[in-house]
Amino acid sequence: MFHRLIRTLDLYDGLRLPVQIGREELLLIHEDGATWLVQRRCPHGEFPLERASVRGEVLRCPGHGLEFSLSSGQCRGAQGYCLKRYRIDYDGPWIGVSDL
Ligand code: FES
Numbered sequence: 001m002f003h004r005l006i007r008t009l010d011l012y013d014g015l016r017l018p019v020q021i022g023r024e025e026l027l028l029i030h031e032d033g034a035t036w037l038v039q040r041r042c043p044h045g046e047f048p049l050e051r052a053s054v055r056g057e058v059l060r061c062p063g064h065g066l067e068f069s070l071s072s073g074q075c076r077g078a079q080g081y082c083l084k085r086y087r088i089d090y091d092g093p094w095i096g097v098s099d100l
Contacts, residue, residue, distance in 0.1 A: 002089060004096045011035060011095070016050045024100050026086060029054060029070075036070045037097060039084040044075070059083065 003021050005028055015030040018040050025040035031054040038059070042049055047063030054060075057070045067076040068083040075081040089098045 002091050002096050002098050004094045006095050007093045008095055009093060018050055021100060035088060035095065037086040037088050038070065043081045043083055044078070
């Protein structure tokens with residue numbers, strides 16, 4: 001099932017859009033022209049990632065400063081933590097997610 005999140009027209013750099021689908025809390029990020037969909041809360045300490053900074057493909061959690069690769073989910077500097085990522089799908093003008 002396709003869940004609409006936002007229209008592509010409405011994306012802008014710096015966007016952090018928290019969404020809830022069923023029991024899943026997700027965060028849509030748009031930065032430097034790239035769009036990412038990840039779990040909303042940091043896998044380290046559950047800190048909400050809306051205020052995370054993103055540089056290139058690296059997300060820095062404002063909680064304790066751990067950095068995660070947005071392309072692989074791997075944590076830099078602390079093993080055992082992995083940021084869950086979701087595949088983004090498109091339906092006409094909409095960005096959404098199908099696989100949760
Ligand atoms: S809660 Fe994100 S680094 Fe600790």
